[in-house]
Amino acid sequence: MTVTIKDVAKKAGVSASTVSRVIAEHPRISAETSRKVKAIMEELGYHPNLMAKSLVSRTTRTIAVILPKPAEELLLNFFFYELIRGVLAQLTRAGYDLLMAGGSNEQEELETVTRLVRGGRIDGLLLLYSRSSDPIITFLRKEKFPFALIGRSLDYEDVPSVDNDNVQAAYDATKHLIAQGQKRIGFVSGPTKLAMTQDRMNGYYKAMAEAGLPFKQSWVVEGEFLLESGYRAMASIMTQPEPPTALIVIDDVVAFGVLKGLAELGYRIPQDVAIVSFNNIALSELTMPPISSVDVGTYQLGYTASQMVLRMIQQEEITARQIIPHRLVVRESSLRTVSLA
Amino acid sequence: MTVTIKDVAKKAGVSASTVSRVIAEHPRISAETSRKVKAIMEELGYHPNLMAKSLVSRTTRTIAVILPKPAEELLLNFFFYELIRGVLAQLTRAGYDLLMAGGSNEQEELETVTRLVRGGRIDGLLLLYSRSSDPIITFLRKEKFPFALIGRSLDYEDVPSVDNDNVQAAYDATKHLIAQGQKRIGFVSGPTKLAMTQDRMNGYYKAMAEAGLPFKQSWVVEGEFLLESGYRAMASIMTQPEPPTALIVIDDVVAFGVLKGLAELGYRIPQDVAIVSFNNIALSELTMPPISSVDVGTYQLGYTASQMVLRMIQQEEITARQIIPHRLVVRESSLRTVSLA
DNA sequence: ATAATCTGTGCAAACGATTTACTTTTCTCG
DNA sequence: CGAGAAAAGTAAATCGTTTGCACAGATTAT
Missing domain, CATH: 1.10.260.40 (lambda repressor-like DNA-binding domains)
Structure with missing residues (x-):
């Protein structure tokens, strides 16, 4: 045949x-x-025949990406395509294929990983998220299996990972607002159990402290990576006696909610409230006004993380924690003086 | 070991x-x-060992998704995650893995497919798009390899595919506007070489004709799946003597551009111009006002297409063209009388 | 009682490549 | 011219499974 x-x-x-x-x-x-x-x-x-080849060479030229289960995916919705393109670009260059797998719960996820790793179906693995005390990470370390994490592990310092410097990113964003003359700056945050959230909060605190600016606890609101989260936050932050005149927002989608909430309360952006958010998804420039956002280099994250895994497969030395540079993209939402069309 | x-x-x-x-x-x-x-x-x-297993069973329990090359990806940006989740849900249920591959140009894409198919690495294939006279489709048919297309092939009637009834969807959207009392309805369209665009245009024409409403060619504008496309369309459509009071827009992202363009021209939505668009991406409800949009069942498209491929692998009979139901989600942008908060 | 069937298991031959250890052929050069 | 080295190629083992066939012992039918 x-x-x-x-x-x-x-x-x-x-x-x-x-x-x-x-x-x-x-x-x-x-x-x-x-x-x-x-x-x-x-x-x-x-x-x-690639199977025969793999059997004898004990190598598959395939790496897998583990998709988070639905509950943890929210943030990924808009990142995903960019991220995968980065991953695929790197893998294709190196002649590797990409396997995508997941599971509907933690247990299933671990089983999938075990099956793929022990079954010799993949040469390396990419994790798109970290949860604390992740059994998958524990397993992979025990097996000494090549893998890299996008983000930062809360448990181990030495997990091979690719991340942004979120502290610095938030610091930069805050500084930008300060440079625009802003003094009352609030923070619409995300789930504090995430390293990303913690880091961004810290960058914000740092910039505020350095500039000697006062900040109130009531200007800071925790939430989730949802539109509603930003929307609701406005009701609590902006209705107090002395509300902030500028806001750092943990994520663009949340910022969309913020925009909506502010509009309903009659605030103009950026004249009454200036906004900077994070992640710079494709739609950030499409809102009214366009949102200033910190570009985290999504494509680069995928590209670099894959490269790291490939290096590990080649037994090359790697630096355990690699940082992708961020870049503040300034748009109308954060500019003190703008001429609106 | x-x-x-x-x-x-x-x-x-x-x-x-x-x-x-x-x-x-x-x-x-x-x-x-x-x-x-x-x-x-x-x-x-x-x-x-999965490789040994595959070698002898001549089966891999893996199906591949071919990613369009960058130039054709625009539309996918917001669909992708949903779509893949649908695909993965179906495959995981059936104990199959998902391989993702692509290429930077048409030639490379075909080579990848050839390598995977002839190399016995996959049991089936999913195409996320169709171009006319696609060499990949030609190849797969010749090999009698199980595959399905998401969308509609312009070349062959009998390509196994999963699609929406785009004619009906546009018809429904137009009817909805008519039911709201709209008489001057325009269409902000996409690239006419796509089956999807053609179908939606036809649905629009059909509804207009049926209702005996006049329409001007100047109310119809072709464009791309880009924000700018919708933005620019406004300058040409809405500045003429008798502009439409309602618009059907080919895609949500384009609709964002429309929103922006209308705002700059001083039109209020929906009081001055009503809008309905397609695809119902997550952000459609976040705009000001929220956009009415036809939900095309992205997750279902992925889920069903995968199922079709799996059936073909099992040698089961399939209906070559399966239709995923759409659903018009009405929001403020298309309602004649609304009470704004 | 004996033949026929059933059960439970082992042997060995695939599947389609790679790779080690030889064998044969061709040079090179004193 | 012939020995030894280099070059080019082959045979066979191997990777880890599955599976058709054989076979022994237990069970059932005649």
């Missing part, structure tokens, strides 16, 4: 080993034989 | 075949042996 290496060998009048070596560009093959065999391969439309 | 079926066999005092049969739940294995072997497997942490 399908054409095998033996078919090629027979037709070319050589042994299977020779064909194999032609494919591998083994030096001990004469130019003539190589040419001849290649011609036959072409003619027969031969493609090596 | 890794524990194989032989290790299990030896420790259990049986042959490798017996262990294999225990795993396969072969009927001719005694309950006692089965219990014993399973215990040993557990103890040793045995997981079958």
